[in-house]
Amino acid sequence: MTAALVDFVYATLRKRINNPDSPYWLPKILENIRTPDGHTLSPLAVDEWQLGALSEEQGVTIADTIADATWPFVKRAFKKAKDAGVPGLPKNLNAFTSQRSDTDQYPTLTLSEATVAGLPNATVGDLTGLTPTANGYRGTVRVTAAAYDSHGYQPQITIDGRYRLDQQVIVIDEPATPDLKPPTKVMLKGLDAYGVEWPSQRIEGRGQFLFTVTDLAFDVRLSIEVTGAGTDRRAEVTVESVAIVSTPVFTLDKDRLTIEGDTVTDLTKQAWIQSAVTAFNSPDAATALTAKLSDALNAQDFRTQFSGAVTERLGTALDNVFGTAALPAHSGPPPVGDGPLEVYLFDRARASLNDTGSGFYPPTVVRSSSDPKLDPLSINSIDLGDHQIMGASVNFTLSDVEISGIADVLIPVEDASLVAEGVNATVRFGRVSGTSITLTAKVVATFVKSGDHIDGTMNTTVQQPSATVGLSAAGPDADSLTIGVRSLTVDIDRTELDISVHVDGLPDKAVHDILNTPQIKDDFVKGVQDGAGQRKDDIAKALTDNARKVIAEKLAD
Numbered sequence: 001m002t003a004a005l006v007d008f009v010y011a012t013l014r015k016r017i018n019n020p021d022s023p024y025w026l027p028k029i030l031e032n033i034r035t036p037d038g039h040t041l042s043p044l045a046v047d048e049w050q051l052g053a054l055s056e057e058q059g060v061t062i063a064d065t066i067a068d069a070t071w072p073f074v075k076r077a078f079k080k081a082k083d084a085g086v087p088g089l090p091k092n093l094n095a096f097t098s099q100r101s102d103t104d105q106y107p108t109l110t111l112s113e114a115t116v117a118g119l120p121n122a123t124v125g126d127l128t129g130l131t132p133t134a135n136g137y138r139g140t141v142r143v144t145a146a147a148y149d150s151h152g153y154q155p156q157i158t159i160d161g162r163y164r165l166d167q168q169v170i171v172i173d174e175p176a177t178p179d180l181k182p183p184t185k186v187m188l189k190g191l192d193a194y195g196v197e198w199p200s201q202r203i204e205g206r207g208q209f210l211f212t213v214t215d216l217a218f219d220v221r222l223s224i225e226v227t228g229a230g231t232d233r234r235a236e237v238t239v240e241s242v243a244i245v246s247t248p249v250f251t252l253d254k255d256r257l258t259i260e261g262d263t264v265t266d267l268t269k270q271a272w273i274q275s276a277v278t279a280f281n282s283p284d285a286a287t288a289l290t291a292k293l294s295d296a297l298n299a300q301d302f303r304t305q306f307s308g309a310v311t312e313r314l315g316t317a318l319d320n321v322f323g324t325a326a327l328p329a330h331s332g333p334p335p336v337g338d339g340p341l342e343v344y345l346f347d348r349a350r351a352s353l354n355d356t357g358s359g360f361y362p363p364t365v366v367r368s369s370s371d372p373k374l375d376p377l378s379i380n381s382i383d384l385g386d387h388q389i390m391g392a393s394v395n396f397t398l399s400d401v402e403i404s405g406i407a408d409v410l411i412p413v414e415d416a417s418l419v420a421e422g423v424n425a426t427v428r429f430g431r432v433s434g435t436s437i438t439l440t441a442k443v444v445a446t447f448v449k450s451g452d453h454i455d456g457t458m459n460t461t462v463q464q465p466s467a468t469v470g471l472s473a474a475g476p477d478a479d480s481l482t483i484g485v486r487s488l489t490v491d492i493d494r495t496e497l498d499i500s501v502h503v504d505g506l507p508d509k510a511v512h513d514i515l516n517t518p519q520i521k522d523d524f525v526k527g528v529q530d531g532a533g534q535r536k537d538d539i540a541k542a543l544t545d546n547a548r549k550v551i552a553e554k555l556a557d
Contacts (some may be wrong), residue, residue: 003130005342006137006224008065010127013317016555018123020151023557024317026143027153029309030120035301044116044296046161051288053106056476058282062107062275063100066167069268069275070203071098076265076314077194086190094174095186101200102180109279109288111209114161116293118154123147136225136341137233142245145216147448157213159289160256164206165279173201195262205272207258209280211289217246218297222310225231226340230329233344235318237310242298245289252280253370320554322348325355328413335420343418350413359550363432368546372538376402379535382441382527386448387514389506393448396501396515398441398458401531408435421486422472430464437462439528443453445503460524463496471543478551483543490529494521 016024031042039045054062076091100106125142149155170183183199191198221241222398226233256281259272279285296302328350331343352358359365366374379401385394408430415426429437443456470486499515502508513522 003137005345006130007127007479008475009345010553011481012555013314014124015477015479020148022555024313024555026122027120027148027151029313030122033302033305033309035305037301039301041119041302044119046116047112047297049111049114049289049292051109051111051285051292053108054279054282054284055106056282056284058278059106059284062165062278063105063167064458065271065275066203066205067098067100067169069271070169070201070263072267073263073265074098074196077191080194081190088189090188096171096184097168097174097176099176099180101170101171102182104168105180107165107167107279108276109285110164110166112162112164114159116157116159116296118157121146121148121153132339133225135222136223136228136339138221138223138240141220141222143218143220145218146214155214157216159211159213160209162206163276164204165276167203169201169203180378189487203263205259205261205264205276207276208256209254210253211280212251212253214249214251215246216248216293217245218242218244219293225340226344231327233347235311235341235344237307237314239303239307239310242294242303244260244294244297248286248290248293250280250286250289252277261550317555318348320557321551322352322360323355323358325351325358327351329385335418337420338418339427346418346423350416351418353411354413359546359554362409362411362427363407365543365546366409369542372535372542374539374542375406376404377403377406377532377535379528379531382531383525384515384520384522384523387520388515389510395446395448397444397446398527399444401439401441403437403439403528405429405435405437407543408432420459421470423470425469425471427467427469428464429466437465443474443501443503445506453515454503454505456501456506458499458501460499461498462492462498465490465492465496467491478548481544481547481551483540483547485540488532488539490525490532492525492528494518494525497524499524
């Protein structure tokens with residue numbers, strides 16, 4: 001299949017999707033997404049994100065800092081227990097110290113009651129990697145977040161909520177060594193009443209946090225396919241996956257960070273703050289946060305709602321542009337390279353040509369064209385050749401030719417077909433209200449031998465002629481669409497053609513009899529054919545101007 005038509009539709013809509021003044025603006029679409037259980041992207045509410053263990057150098061630093069900060073807390077609890085007369089306690093704790101656990105040595109970070117704000121503030125990029133499917137195409141769209149610094153948006157995403165930083169700390173026998181030691185085997189009882197679990201304890205710090213997130217981009221893998229059959233066909237978009245493809249930058253607002261916890265004291269608060277800052281700024285935390293955001297955006301409920309929203313907006317766009325006339329039930333075999341989606345879009349266009357409310361309804365197109373004017377259509381001249389009249393050879397030439405009645409025209413759905421070069425169609429005149437095609441012109445009858453001439457007029461009618469037209473289309477999107485007329489062949493039934501000419505000084509009946517012979521009618525039709533062919537560029541311009549105008553106006557609704 002060829003992807004040109006899909007690229008054209010996407011490029012046309014992309015301009016609107018990225019235009020804040022358009023009804024298709026992406027942030028407004030995303031703001032309205034709501035899952036059946038009430039979740040939204042505006043904002044995204046998170047019950048809990050377990051970011052896991054923070055390892056590497058930062059994890060070791062945090063763990064050691066918390067372990068060191070824990071020891072004064074243990075010593076204070078020991079003193080309280082000693083003063084309270086708890087039995088079995090040693091004289092002092094000089095034989096012990098604290099250290100991060102030898103088996104669970106890294107801190108873990110958990111976010112809860114989190115709110116991710118600003119996700120709808122996004123733009124879309126190119127549609128890439130288009131590949132055909134059985135009923136359409138599959139491709140990838142790059143979405144860039146934090147795109148606008150206006151319309152109430154800021155060029156950043158924020159994540160705020162509560163956090164919990166946990167570290168397993170143990171009491172070991174002095175001295176501490178670079179290699180982690182196991183917990184002391186000396187058991188002390190009675191410290192639990194004062195908040196200490198000997199010799200191993202999970203130390204917890206918690207509080208409020210606020211992140212800003214920049215440089216966030218993700219790829220949306222989607223398919224657009226035709227569903228249904230016959231007149232019930234529709235285009236459906238399915239978001240198959242969402243994956244973060246950038247390296248987001250998470251910046252902690254230190255002024256918004258708070259520290260709480262049973263083991264946090266005035267003496268240890270600064271150490272805890274530094275540990276929390278280091279935890280939030282660690283590569284492990286950034287990696288884990290990126291993964292959690294990706295998982296949230298890729299959740300099935302959001303993808304389902306996003307698919308529905310995009311399908312609905314695409315349907316609205318097609319309905320606005322093409323109208324809602326019933327689709328043809330049968331389309332015939334498509335050209336090589338085209339598939340169900342191309343046929344569906346073409347059938348929408350064919351149906352619109354027969355919808356009186358459509359901007360593409362042929363009578364409307366013809367009547368609205370003023371530069372160039374299509375009805376009446378002007379042709380410079382037609383040479384009908386030399387003919388014998390009362391023994392003299394007379395040449396008949398038509399000038400200032402005008403063809404009227406063209407607006408009474410239809411292109412029935414069965415008379416348009418999709419071909420490799422574009423579209424072929426049969427244009428049928430006089431099919432709406434039975435209007436005849438009328439051709440008026442000035443006539444110059446020149447006597448070949450003497451060169452003398454006399455002037456006259458012509459008023460000729462023909463019933464229900466037709467024209468076969470071959471159309472092509474070019475341009476990356478609807479705003480730069482160019483429609484070309486590849487071919488134009490006039491078909492006039494000679495039995496329905498009556499050439500009526502009045503020339504002063506010549507008998508009307510004699511002129512009529514001569515000019516309505518089969519040869520003259522053939523010359524006349526050829527002249528109309530040649531004249532219409534000379535206007536192909538003007539006709540193409542009128543079709544182009546109308547298509548651009550209609551699409552732009554309909555997509556602005």
